[in-house]
Amino acid sequence: MSDEQDPVVEVRDLRVEVGGRAIVDGVSLRVRPGRVTALVGASGSGKTTTGLALLGEFPPGARVTGEVHRSARGPVGYIPQHPAAVLNPARRVSALLTDIARAQVRDLPWARRRAAVRERVVRAMADAQLPDAETLLHRYPHQLSGGQQQRVVLAQALLLGARVIVADEPTTGQDTLTKSRIVDQLAALRARGIAVVLLSHDLDVVRALADEVLVMRAGRVVESGPAERVWRAPRHGWTRELLGGQPEFTTPEGTGPTLLRVRALAARHRTGGTTVRVPELDLRAGECLAVVGRSGSGKTTLARCLAGLHRFYEGDVLLDGTPLPRSLRDRDRAQLAAVQYVFQDARAAFDEHRPVLDQVARTAVRLRGVESAEATREALTTLASLGLPEELVLRRPGQLSGGELQRAALARALLAHPRVLICDEITSGLDTVTRRGILGILTDLLRERTDLSLVLITHDPDTAALANRIVVVEAGESAAREPHHTR
Numbered sequence: 001m002s003d004e005q006d007p008v009v010e011v012r013d014l015r016v017e018v019g020g021r022a023i024v025d026g027v028s029l030r031v032r033p034g035r036v037t038a039l040v041g042a043s044g045s046g047k048t049t050t051g052l053a054l055l056g057e058f059p060p061g062a063r064v065t066g067e068v069h070r071s072a073r074g075p076v077g078y079i080p081q082h083p084a085a086v087l088n089p090a091r092r093v094s095a096l097l098t099d100i101a102r103a104q105v106r107d108l109p110w111a112r113r114r115a116a117v118r119e120r121v122v123r124a125m126a127d128a129q130l131p132d133a134e135t136l137l138h139r140y141p142h143q144l145s146g147g148q149q150q151r152v153v154l155a156q157a158l159l160l161g162a163r164v165i166v167a168d169e170p171t172t173g174q175d176t177l178t179k180s181r182i183v184d185q186l187a188a189l190r191a192r193g194i195a196v197v198l199l200s201h202d203l204d205v206v207r208a209l210a211d212e213v214l215v216m217r218a219g220r221v222v223e224s225g226p227a228e229r230v231w232r233a234p235r236h237g238w239t240r241e242l243l244g245g246q247p248e249f250t251t252p253e254g255t256g257p258t259l260l261r262v263r264a265l266a267a268r269h270r271t272g273g274t275t276v277r278v279p280e281l282d283l284r285a286g287e288c289l290a291v292v293g294r295s296g297s298g299k300t301t302l303a304r305c306l307a308g309l310h311r312f313y314e315g316d317v318l319l320d321g322t323p324l325p326r327s328l329r330d331r332d333r334a335q336l337a338a339v340q341y342v343f344q345d346a347r348a349a350f351d352e353h354r355p356v357l358d359q360v361a362r363t364a365v366r367l368r369g370v371e372s373a374e375a376t377r378e379a380l381t382t383l384a385s386l387g388l389p390e391e392l393v394l395r396r397p398g399q400l401s402g403g404e405l406q407r408a409a410l411a412r413a414l415l416a417h418p419r420v421l422i423c424d425e426i427t428s429g430l431d432t433v434t435r436r437g438i439l440g441i442l443t444d445l446l447r448e449r450t451d452l453s454l455v456l457i458t459h460d461p462d463t464a465a466l467a468n469r470i471v472v473v474e475a476g477e478s479a480a481r482e483p484h485h486t487r
Contacts, residue, residue: 043403
């Protein structure tokens with residue numbers, strides 16, 4: 001074996017145990033330069049824990065056995081699923097990158113340092129495929145799109161000389177064009193001899209990039225091998241289930257009375273500038289409406305206006321013909337319960353210090369006046385229907401996977417007994433098997449509760465196919481159309 005083919009990271013029989021439960025059990029893998037190694041599997045299968053182990057990071061209180069050996073060829077970079085969480089919101093992009101570059105030129109004469117720092121920063125931004133460096137360097141992280149934030153984190157890793165990049169669900173919640181750019185970006189890293197470890201539910205992206213695939217289930221690798229072989233002839237039943245096609249769902253027609261109306265809505269940023277316009281939109285009881293569009297098109301802003309999470313808009317949002325207050329603070333308990341929002345980043349929507357069950361049950365207590373014991377029983381039943389058993393939801397949010405927390409967030413919203421349920425990319429972070437289950441649950445909800453309306457903010461064609469109607473938002477302007485087919 002040549003030196004170029006030697007692994008830059010090697011994991012041998014890794015076991016990570018938290019609270020007596022093995023979340024990674026007997027995992028071994030080799031990460032080689034210029035290769036993409038993909039870890040796929042359901043939420044909670046151990047992908048992220050394995051990926052973080054390459055950096056030497058483990059959950060608090062974890063008992064770890066096995067070996068993680070890294071060569072001396074450079075650090076391991078990590079791009080999290082939600083990159084904003086690791087970027088200092090109070091510092092501009094220029095400061096975030098300059099601090100790293102400045103530490104690398106201390107041996108140069110003072111007169112040459114500034115130019116050398118600038119050169120390194122600009123090169124890293126170019127390598128991370130961040131165009132228009134002059135403009136972006138002056139922005140804060142919150143002024144960047146999710147894809148731009150992701151590339152800033154990548155630029156930081158490249159500045160540090162990373163020879164391995166762990167990309168955790170890099171395409172979650174991204175539109176097709178952005179996904180294509182991310183694929184190109186990771187392929188460019190591979191072409192430069194950088195090893196990429198891809199943790200992903202997006203099988204299309206894995207197919208486009210992976211050289212090696214490891215399929216995980218319940219903390220163990222159940223199948224591994226060259227990507228072409230795994231796709232062509234999967235050997236394990238779980239792999240075949242992951243690769244299975246999308247079942248057809250029959251969505252009710254939604255012919256009830258008009259429940260929610262939007263009239264002449266024009267939302268803006270707090271500092272001005274229109275972000276989305278919706279001249280007219282009606283939502284009937286029992287109907288499923290999908291709002292689709294590219295990242296940054298304004299579809300989430302529209303949804304947040306409906307939910308009272310964005311109050312800077314003109315026009316009206318009416319529930320049963322009565323205008324809803326623009327802000328959550330001004331809505332009464334019945335109005336709060338009537339319109340519920342399930343966020344894309346479920347982890348940020350939970351208090352990390354309280355058990356998940358308590359937070360889910362609290363919704364029924366606060367918004368419906370249910371007694372605590374009854375609310376807990378109802379919460380357990382709802383969570384179990386979403387595949388979350390009691391022993392899991394008694395834990396704190398940090399001990400659940402992203403997909404598990406997403407299902408818990410859906411359960412929490414359902415305990416309000418809403419009339420309008422707004423789901424913002426709630427299937428984007430889920431594996432194919434869990435996604436099918438969630439779509440089936442949403443279909444059943446519409447069939448069982450004819451008074452419930454569902455609004456889906458999504459990039460996923462299979463999720464949008466659930467809808468009776470589709471609203472396309474492009475550059476802040478909306479246009480309604482019928483879906484090509486209904487499932």
